[in-house]
Amino acid sequence: MANIKKLLYSDKLAPYLFVLPFVLCLLIFFLYPMISTFIMSFQEVISLNNTRFIGLKNYERLFDVHFYNALKTNTIYTIFVILTAIPIPLLIAVMLNSKLSRGKMFFRTIIFIPALTSVIVAGVPFRLMFGELDTAFINSIMNKMGLPSQQWMLNYWAGMMLMVMVHLWRTAGVNMVYYLAGLQSLPEELYESAEIDGAGGIQKFFYITLPLLKPILIYTLTVSIFEGYRMFGESYVFWNESMPNDIGLTIVRYIYQQAFQRNDLGFGSAIGIVLLLIVLAINMVQLKYFGLFRKERD
Amino acid sequence: MKKITVAVLSLLLVFSLVLAACGGNGGNSGQSSTGSSSSSGSGSSSGGSQGGGSAEPTKLTLWTFQDQHKTYFEDALARWNELYPDKPIDLSIETYPNEDMHNKLLIALQSGVGAPDITDVNINFFHNYLKGDIQLLELNDIIEPELDKFITSRFDIYAKDGKYYGIDFHVGITVVYYNKEILDQAGVNADDIVTWNDYIEAGKKVVAATGVPMTAFEVTDQRPFWPLIVQRGGDYLDADGNVALDSDINIEMLHVMKDMINEHGIAIPMPGGRTSSEEFFAFMNNGGIASLIMPSWYMSRFVDYMPDLAGKILVRPMPVWDSTDAKSVGIGGTGTAVTAQTKHPELAKEFLAHAKLSRESNIRIWEILKFDPIRWDVWDAPELMQADPYFNNEKIFEVFLQLKDDIRSPNMGILSSAAQDIVKNQVMFKVLQEQSETPEQALQAAANELRKQQ
Numbered sequence: 001m002a003n004i005k006k007l008l009y010s011d012k013l014a015p016y017l018f019v020l021p022f023v024l025c026l027l028i029f030f031l032y033p034m035i036s037t038f039i040m041s042f043q044e045v046i047s048l049n050n051t052r053f054i055g056l057k058n059y060e061r062l063f064d065v066h067f068y069n070a071l072k073t074n075t076i077y078t079i080f081v082i083l084t085a086i087p088i089p090l091l092i093a094v095m096l097n098s099k100l101s102r103g104k105m106f107f108r109t110i111i112f113i114p115a116l117t118s119v120i121v122a123g124v125p126f127r128l129m130f131g132e133l134d135t136a137f138i139n140s141i142m143n144k145m146g147l148p149s150q151q152w153m154l155n156y157w158a159g160m161m162l163m164v165m166v167h168l169w170r171t172a173g174v175n176m177v178y179y180l181a182g183l184q185s186l187p188e189e190l191y192e193s194a195e196i197d198g199a200g201g202i203q204k205f206f207y208i209t210l211p212l213l214k215p216i217l218i219y220t221l222t223v224s225i226f227e228g229y230r231m232f233g234e235s236y237v238f239w240n241e242s243m244p245n246d247i248g249l250t251i252v253r254y255i256y257q258q259a260f261q262r263n264d265l266g267f268g269s270a271i272g273i274v275l276l277l278i279v280l281a282i283n284m285v286q287l288k289y290f291g292l293f294r295k296e297r298d
Numbered sequence: 299m300k301k302i303t304v305a306v307l308s309l310l311l312v313f314s315l316v317l318a319a320c321g322g323n324g325g326n327s328g329q330s331s332t333g334s335s336s337s338s339g340s341g342s343s344s345g346g347s348q349g350g351g352s353a354e355p356t357k358l359t360l361w362t363f364q365d366q367h368k369t370y371f372e373d374a375l376a377r378w379n380e381l382y383p384d385k386p387i388d389l390s391i392e393t394y395p396n397e398d399m400h401n402k403l404l405i406a407l408q409s410g411v412g413a414p415d416i417t418d419v420n421i422n423f424f425h426n427y428l429k430g431d432i433q434l435l436e437l438n439d440i441i442e443p444e445l446d447k448f449i450t451s452r453f454d455i456y457a458k459d460g461k462y463y464g465i466d467f468h469v470g471i472t473v474v475y476y477n478k479e480i481l482d483q484a485g486v487n488a489d490d491i492v493t494w495n496d497y498i499e500a501g502k503k504v505v506a507a508t509g510v511p512m513t514a515f516e517v518t519d520q521r522p523f524w525p526l527i528v529q530r531g532g533d534y535l536d537a538d539g540n541v542a543l544d545s546d547i548n549i550e551m552l553h554v555m556k557d558m559i560n561e562h563g564i565a566i567p568m569p570g571g572r573t574s575s576e577e578f579f580a581f582m583n584n585g586g587i588a589s590l591i592m593p594s595w596y597m598s599r600f601v602d603y604m605p606d607l608a609g610k611i612l613v614r615p616m617p618v619w620d621s622t623d624a625k626s627v628g629i630g631g632t633g634t635a636v637t638a639q640t641k642h643p644e645l646a647k648e649f650l651a652h653a654k655l656s657r658e659s660n661i662r663i664w665e666i667l668k669f670d671p672i673r674w675d676v677w678d679a680p681e682l683m684q685a686d687p688y689f690n691n692e693k694i695f696e697v698f699l700q701l702k703d704d705i706r707s708p709n710m711g712i713l714s715s716a717a718q719d720i721v722k723n724q725v726m727f728k729v730l731q732e733q734s735e736t737p738e739q740a741l742q743a744a745a746n747e748l749r750k751q752q
Contacts, residue, residue: 010738046430048408064747095656132569133577154517154571154731241397242719243570244727260401263426265408 002230041269051266058270067271069246071162071253071278077250078228080164086220089172090213093179094205101187108180112173123166123237125152130162153238163234167227175220182216183209189285229279232256251275338590355388356642358649362391363399366598367467367632370666374653377662396420405617407433407637415640416650419464421631424456425714427463433459434463435636435643440651443739444673448655449628451707452672456633464633465654468669470593471701472525472627475600476612478690480588483508494554494617495558501564504588512587514562515555515733518571520721522591525627528708529616534721539711541752542737543721544745552729552737559730567731579603591616593629594698597668601688608688610658613697624706629726670698677702720744722729 007013041058043051092111114122129137130152133135139149152158186209194204210217235248243249247255251271259268312699339485345531349376361366368391375389392414400423406413419427427434441453443464449469456464474497484507499514515522527533532547542548550674558565566587573592582590583604590596600611616626634645651709653659660671661681676682677695685691725744728735735743 048410048432050431131577133580136577137582151569154727240395241572241574242722243519244723245732246723256401260404261397261423261426263404263408263429 007052037269041273043266043269045265054266055194058267059274060266061267062270062274065245066249066254067251070162070249073246073248074229074231074250075107077163077231078225080160081167081228082221082224084168085171085175085224088168089175090179090217092099092172093176093183094178094209097180097183108176111169112175114170115173119166119170119233120237122170123234126162126166126169127238148191154244154247156245159238161240163231166234166237167231171227178216178220179213179298181212186212195220218287221290222286225282225286226279229275229282251278308452315711326399333737352394353384353386355386355459356645357388357390357640358391358416358466358640358646360401360416360418361389361403361410361414362393362418363396363420364418364632365393366405366602366667370467370663371653373662373666374649375725377658378649378652381652384574386643387645389649391475392697400426413637413639415642415646416634418514418608418632418634419467421455421710423715424464424633425458425710425712428458429712430745432458432463433636433638435640435647436461436463437465437639437647437650438462439635440647440655444462444655447673447675449672449702449705450501451675451705452628452631455631455707455710456635459665464634464635465650466631466672467654467663467667468595468631469672469705470595470628470630471670471698471705472529472591472593472616472629473697474587474589474591477585477610478612478616480504480508480585481612483589486611488645490612491617493615494619497617498558498562498564501558501588502562505564508588510585511566512657513558513591513728514566514568514581515559516572516722516725518639519568519573520718520726521573521593521629522728523552523555523721525591525593525616525709526555526631528627528629528706529623533709534717535709535711535713536682537709539709541713541717541745541748541749543717544741549741552725553740555731555738556729559734570732573599574691583607588651594670594694595630595668597689597694601632601668609690611689613689613692614696615697615701623663626701626706628705628707670695674702713751717744717748720747 004268006231040051042053044054044057045051092107095101096107101107130139132135132139132149132151132153134140134149135141136149138152142149150158152162190208190212191204194208199207229250231250235243235250235253239248243253252275255268255275257272258264258271326748351359360371362371372388375387375391379386390536395401399418399419399661403413403419407643413433438461441448452466452469453462456462456466460528467583474491478488481488481500484500484504486503491497491500497512504510504512511608513522524534527548530547530551532542532545532551534543536542537554555565559567568578569581571576571692573576573590579599581587583606585607594613597613600607618625634650636643636650640646657673657676660676661675661679662670663669664682671677677699682695683693685693721744723742729737729740742744
């Protein structure tokens, strides 16, 4: 018994013991599937016990119009996400951080609440609001303004707007909280001295707030790129049965379609590996560009 | 000592949390099976009490993607437990959304765990399950003894290499549903419409008199394109399963459909894109179009989702182009199958035979689901020959019996699911909705893409 006690209290072992659950979870639920996905991407999977290696055939099949469409949709979507889900929450955060604004807690709460819902739950009301009949909420407003009804989900760009909207509605609150936390840690003295030097509100924002928030902005940018490319739910909630002319077909949905709907796990795995490489490459470039690999300088 | 216990316990807690989070699926299905056993309680309890406690009910699971099918299986279960008190079944019926259920089933069958004993499989997906090592049980032993009483083409669509793997609910005869109120306003008599040219002329009259389009075509699904081409001898695949999507007949029929929209102005791209969308139910219910070309199983959707049309809908045969055309086409379907993972294969098959093949059950299929049963020897049974108040108080089977001997079914093969997907998502949408491609372009592109997968 004393031995066990000694073992548990030893400085060398204890850290390993405490990280063990995480390491095990990583090995079993992340590393193992990753390796087997990599292997499967070179196989034809007839059933899980019956596979055969087919070399690069799965990768050759990636040169088709659907993969191109998926990649295009993902890229456009990611750009829109970056253009909306970063500046808008930043603006809200700055406004809510201002001494002049009232009801801060109230607005913080209502802007954050959507973050607590799942994509599907958040998406269903959007889908119903943007129904294509004249009686659907948005179309009925359009009609009152003298505009014709739209078939929102059957048009590529309208569909893109819907997905970006659901994403923005859900993530604005989270990003706002990040920015608020950053804003509140900024030293007051800097603003005071800037005021003495005669800087206006806009100058203070661009020359003090933005540079000091850079680490947080880079973090949200990295997350946005990643979320943009792995998007699934925002599209699934609008086009869950069919994706006419590949509207809403993203890379992850293409994986889902090929692997689970068409029973082609090998090809699905190949798409997954390529997605991993794409996201990795983009994030590497972006992190290098923003200097995160450079050593901290003072 | 105490600290060790605390450490061990907390480690266990962490593990169980991790496991619970990762294995959410198992917990879920356990819950839902207890939840739904109450629904089957009425049947099994009566069977149990009469049996004098001699037989313990066997637990079986059934998955479906249609709530209406669940209602039917509950009825079949109650009848089973009454008929066979010596071998009662406690059937837990779980309903999932269409795509979800099929993906879940595919993963369960692939991985070897978690599949139900019996499952409904939509014909759109059925041939995905017949690839590689087939995980469904062969049903020839229950089907073959009674094959002569059935419309056999409905078994062929679920077969591979002479083995049957699924049993359908219905034939799915394609008919035309006319809104009598709108036709009357335009002075059109549905019985005068015999050929498709009559249909187009009648459509013009309807549009001129009421401003309501004659019909709507699915643009994110495949009807009426599929029945229209099969009626003329076209199809997605040929009899050997090779791609035939770009045949002359298919191109011609798609041109006809496009002309009905653009040139004749009698048809529109369907609001909501497909006949199963909420938007379309509302649109049709409000008298948005004068007629709809759909299979017979759509009757149940009328009754359930379009209450305002009660008494106004006429069911009439599909018009024809000439005498070489089939009088009708069987479209759609649900093959109920027994999975290889069941622990009670014999009982599961017996129950399936009871629920899908017996005379009594085929009558109940009509009564509960408003489906045209695949067992033709019940078609003239008094239960089926009753007038239906929703459908203008007419005897629907008088129409069906005229068509019985000339019903064509589409060819099915390993590429069926992919072919249907591409027609739904690419061809219909590009040609009828966006009008960005001609019928030739869209069908040839689709056929070429399919041929690559061959």
